[in-house]
Amino acid sequence: MSLLFRNREIEKGASQRLKLSPARRFVMYWVHHVQQGVASLGELTRNPFASFMTMAVLGLSLTLPTTLYVLVKNTQSISAEWQQASQITVFIRDGVKPAAVQTLQQTLRLNKKIAAVEWVDKAAALQEFREKSGFGEALDALDSNPLPDVLLVTPAQQFRSSEAAKRLLFELEQNPEVAYGKLDVQWLTRLHALLGLAQDILGGLALLLCLAVVLIVSNTIRLNILSKKDEIIVMKLVGATASFIQRPFLYTGMWYGFVGGVIAWCATSLLLWWIEGAVTRVTDLYQSQFNLAGLTLSEMLVVWAFAIGLGLLGSFLAVRRHIKMIEPS
Amino acid sequence: MIQFEQVSKTYPGGHQALSQVNFQVKPGEMAFLTGHSGAGKSTLLKLISLMERPTTGRVLINGHDLRKMSASQVPYVRRDIGMIFQDHRLLMDKTVFDNVALPLIIEGYSVQEARKRVHAALDKVGLLDKVRHYPTMLSGGEQQRVGIARAVVTKPPILLADEPTGNLDPKLSMEIIRLFEAFNQVGVSVLIATHDLGLIARLRYRTLTLREGRLIDDGLQPEAQP
Numbered sequence: 392m393s394l395l396f397r398n399r400e401i402e403k404g405a406s407q408r409l410k411l412s413p414a415r416r417f418v419m420y421w422v423h424h425v426q427q428g429v430a431s432l433g434e435l436t437r438n439p440f441a442s443f444m445t446m447a448v449l450g451l452s453l454t455l456p457t458t459l460y461v462l463v464k465n466t467q468s469i470s471a472e473w474q475q476a477s478q479i480t481v482f483i484r485d486g487v488k489p490a491a492v493q494t495l496q497q498t499l500r501l502n503k504k505i506a507a508v509e510w511v512d513k514a515a516a517l518q519e520f521r522e523k524s525g526f527g528e529a530l531d532a533l534d535s536n537p538l539p540d541v542l543l544v545t546p547a548q549q550f551r552s553s554e555a556a557k558r559l560l561f562e563l564e565q566n567p568e569v570a571y572g573k574l575d576v577q578w579l580t581r582l583h584a585l586l587g588l589a590q591d592i593l594g595g596l597a598l599l600l601c602l603a604v605v606l607i608v609s610n611t612i613r614l615n616i617l618s619k620k621d622e623i624i625v626m627k628l629v630g631a632t633a634s635f636i637q638r639p640f641l642y643t644g645m646w647y648g649f650v651g652g653v654i655a656w657c658a659t660s661l662l663l664w665w666i667e668g669a670v671t672r673v674t675d676l677y678q679s680q681f682n683l684a685g686l687t688l689s690e691m692l693v694v695w696a697f698a699i700g701l702g703l704l705g706s707f708l709a710v711r712r713h714i715k716m717i718e719p720s
Numbered sequence: 721m722i723q724f725e726q727v728s729k730t731y732p733g734g735h736q737a738l739s740q741v742n743f744q745v746k747p748g749e750m751a752f753l754t755g756h757s758g759a760g761k762s763t764l765l766k767l768i769s770l771m772e773r774p775t776t777g778r779v780l781i782n783g784h785d786l787r788k789m790s791a792s793q794v795p796y797v798r799r800d801i802g803m804i805f806q807d808h809r810l811l812m813d814k815t816v817f818d819n820v821a822l823p824l825i826i827e828g829y830s831v832q833e834a835r836k837r838v839h840a841a842l843d844k845v846g847l848l849d850k851v852r853h854y855p856t857m858l859s860g861g862e863q864q865r866v867g868i869a870r871a872v873v874t875k876p877p878i879l880l881a882d883e884p885t886g887n888l889d890p891k892l893s894m895e896i897i898r899l900f901e902a903f904n905q906v907g908v909s910v911l912i913a914t915h916d917l918g919l920i921a922r923l924r925y926r927t928l929t930l931r932e933g934r935l936i937d938d939g940l941q942p943e944a945q946p
Contacts, residue, residue: 624809718771
């Protein structure tokens, strides 16, 4: 394009290109970009150690939040299971006859909201307590059984959420035979609060690490730009636009993210494999079957896109600031 | 082609490099710009190539006022001007081919499209056999000719040269000037800044003379002036 002179011969090349069909021009545009992208990848291999260091920093910085994310995700899935299995303990008022308790049990069994009712007889409970607690003799000194009859109520599938179970508990407490009921959701509430805390920490940590990644990439690109100062000056002298000069550096940033993202995948899988043994041992203690779920395909793609985005952002910041400052004089 | 109207340039710090310069270079004209070091030759060329902006007055190329060119338009202005430097300004880690092809690549040519033109430009400066060489493998005179090939590969209507013969012996200098003459003969306006008065004396071209920022001789014969 010539601003000062019309009909310059140099225009011929450009006008010939203008005759290309839009589809072909579109294809050529991308071919051109791919060529430049590959060229800047080649540039990276000229200085493999420094490039790899930046990629590794980017990848490893993303590994920590990614791993934490996977752990939080897994904990959430476990706590969801636990929440499903909530059970209501109903204590029967003292002095209620066994026959009345049995009637209550029958009534509750007919309730659609209830899946199962187990009656723990106070005599049986005392026996069990005597055997397990080691207070056998002390219990003998009591003239009456201090334990109440207990009904263990398991809510039906659709009434197992924390809220529905609470409503069911309230309903059960309306029965005259019932002294009070207990739904142990407090520990679940605490677990959720802890999970929320972990998520907030994860968010803050991820934000800080992403910021660090952007700064590191930006600084590396800045050094790249400064080391090519003479080349940039020459390009400006022969009429290169800022965007033409910027492009290879932006591609470099993109490649940092591209490889850094793959490093983040590998490091995350490695880290999860490393802690999986420990996690299994912990869950075995709770006698639960548990498999640590890794990153799904879409999550991996998100991590990748994130890495590339950070690489691009870092190089964009460097390029915007430093290429403008380099001027021929 | 190139027109200066009452152009003054004062650098930050107060140094006045040019004051009240008026002259015009016509299309297809070849002229020398001379003066002692620090007389303002380089500043004058920088005002044409928009590496500097005048403090007052205006510079026109082909009737276009360069004051109106925004920063984003500067690259496009430079594409119309072939520039040659005393220190060649070649990319030392690129081959002669890549150096000469650079302005074409910037214009959006593919390497295949550029090849023919690069070869033609190198042929003109007599370096077609050095196309795969690196600049460091060439002599000073050859490097300068690569610089010239790069400046003319896009066939710009204007050539500016800042001390193009600065480091060369008289014989090589004359070869370089003959090259400029050849481009001038095909219609390119050429402005060469040099302090090599001996070289100018042997040629009969218009010579503009600067002294301490003032144009003391615009090289036109008195009877030619209106």
